[in-house]
Amino acid sequence: AALPSYRGLFSAIFADFHLFRKLYGLYNVRGEPVQKLLTQFQLEHKTAFGGVHFTNIQLSTGQRKRLALIVALLEDRPIYVFDEWAADQDLEFRRYFYEQLLPDLAAQGKTIVAVTHEMGFARSVANRMVLFDEGVIVEEGTPQQIFEAPQHDRTKLFLSQILRH
Incomplete structure (x- = not known):
């Protein structure tokens, strides 16, 4: 019985996501905030x-992810999960996402789980990092701990490969 109530806490955009013209589960959405977004x-x-739906969802992958993000923001839930959201965005939107949007959401008291391989951005905005290898947590800590004193050999190898580029 608790599972449905937990689901209501999350807004998620996964790498493989579905986007609908209609805003399901959102009621009394005013056009002005949507137009602003x-x-x-x-x-x-x-x-x-159009009051209950978007007029066009035949967009590029990056644009569709931005529209999905708008829907997530309209849901205004306490926890956001972003799975490689920035991967299909140009540099301008990646910067906006990591340097403005995520800090703004955090300042509103939102919890953010951002799955990313963009370690430079993650290092600058995360307050906690968790590194996985084949679905298993290999290391967790602050960005400073992860980047300056990694403990696990897999983390050291990953960072040496990432930081070379």
Whole structure:
């Protein structure tokens, strides 16, 4: 019985996600905040909000992820899960996501789980990092601990490969 209530705490955008024209589960959504978000994410010329649905979802992968992010923001849940959200974005939106949006959400008291391979951005914005190898946690700590004093050989190898580029 508790599982459905827990699900209501999360908004998630996975690497393989589904986007619907209609806003399911969202009621009384006003057009003004949606239009502001469409403009903020540079989608105002690609789609519009028709009161209960978006007029167009035939967008590029990066644009579809931005639209999915708008829906997640409209849900306004306490926990956000982003699985490689920035992977299909250009540098401008990657910077916005990591340097402005995530800190803004954190300042609102939101919990953010951001799965990423972009260690430079993660190092600058994360307050906690968890490194996985084949689905198993191999190391966790602050960015400073992970980057300056990694404990696990797998972490050391990963960082040496990432930091070379």
